[in-house]
Amino acid sequence: MSWTEERIGTLKTMWEAGQTASQIAEALGGVSRNAVIGKAHRLGLQSRPSPVVSKEEAKAAAEREKQAAVAAPEPEPAPWEEVAEPAAPAPVEAVAPVVEEDEEEDEPVRAAPAPAPASIPLPEPRREPVLRSVGPGGFVRQAPGEQQPPIAPAPPRRLVPARTAPEYADKTSLLDLNDRICKWPLGHPGEPDFHFCGEKVNPGFPYCVAHCGHAYQAQLPRRDRRAPPLPFGGPRAR
DNA sequence: CCCTGATTCGC
DNA sequence: GCGAATCAGG
Numbered sequence: 001m002s003w004t005e006e007r008i009g010t011l012k013t014m015w016e017a018g019q020t021a022s023q024i025a026e027a028l029g030g031v032s033r034n035a036v037i038g039k040a041h042r043l044g045l046q047s048r049p050s051p052v053v054s055k056e057e058a059k060a061a062a063e064r065e066k067q068a069a070v071a072a073p074e075p076e077p078a079p080w081e082e083v084a085e086p087a088a089p090a091p092v093e094a095v096a097p098v099v100e101e102d103e104e105e106d107e108p109v110r111a112a113p114a115p116a117p118a119s120i121p122l123p124e125p126r127r128e129p130v131l132r133s134v135g136p137g138g139f140v141r142q143a144p145g146e147q148q149p150p151i152a153p154a155p156p157r158r159l160v161p162a163r164t165a166p167e168y169a170d171k172t173s174l175l176d177l178n179d180r181i182c183k184w185p186l187g188h189p190g191e192p193d194f195h196f197c198g199e200k201v202n203p204g205f206p207y208c209v210a211h212c213g214h215a216y217q218a219q220l221p222r223r224d225r226r227a228p229p230l231p232f233g234g235p236r237a238r
Numbered sequence: 239c240c241c242t243g244a245t246t247c248g249c
Numbered sequence: 250g251c252g253a254a255t256c257a258g259g
Binding site for chain 1: 241242243244245
Binding site: 034035038042 | 252
């Protein structure tokens, strides 16, 4: 088996989608996992977190993770969540530059140990590969986090939203919901004007026809998926 | 043992 | 360029 344009495309796609070399090899057929890894490297694909990691890298990675954890403790509050007042500012301790002695190291000229302040400008926030399942031919399905809506009915932190202000009393509140009216949320729980759509449902669905259109989006027919629109742009043309 | 990816090196 | 062999961590 040779590396045809198509097979390379599949390899790239799957590799970037976070599939393991074994999975890719199996999907392609006729190649070993080693062949896949070798090819991936030759293509210059971004290396993946390897189980085999040098001491040097391990330290760097650990350091990087610390930095990231301090820099961005919260990914982002879900839109429906109230942004809680921080009880106490996170105790951000200045990380003293760790200068470690390396026994097995015999560089004649030591580069000046760059005094690393608390915030090192990270060259590139190493992208964690996203796990996606892959269908026949290397078609990559969306990962759960990447699905288009349904975003909708969020698990609110507080089951009963803040009391609806009088001026919105005629809006459809949580208590007004039943199985005949559209439950598409408008606004955010906890906000005074939060309410639900309230239209008559599309029979058999929790939403009205219009909101069903948002909630349920058809997949492309399989035969049209040779070059699926990937979230990251798909195989690059060369 | 199984899995993983990285690297090496003869072809 | 290719990939088996080898390495080394989980």
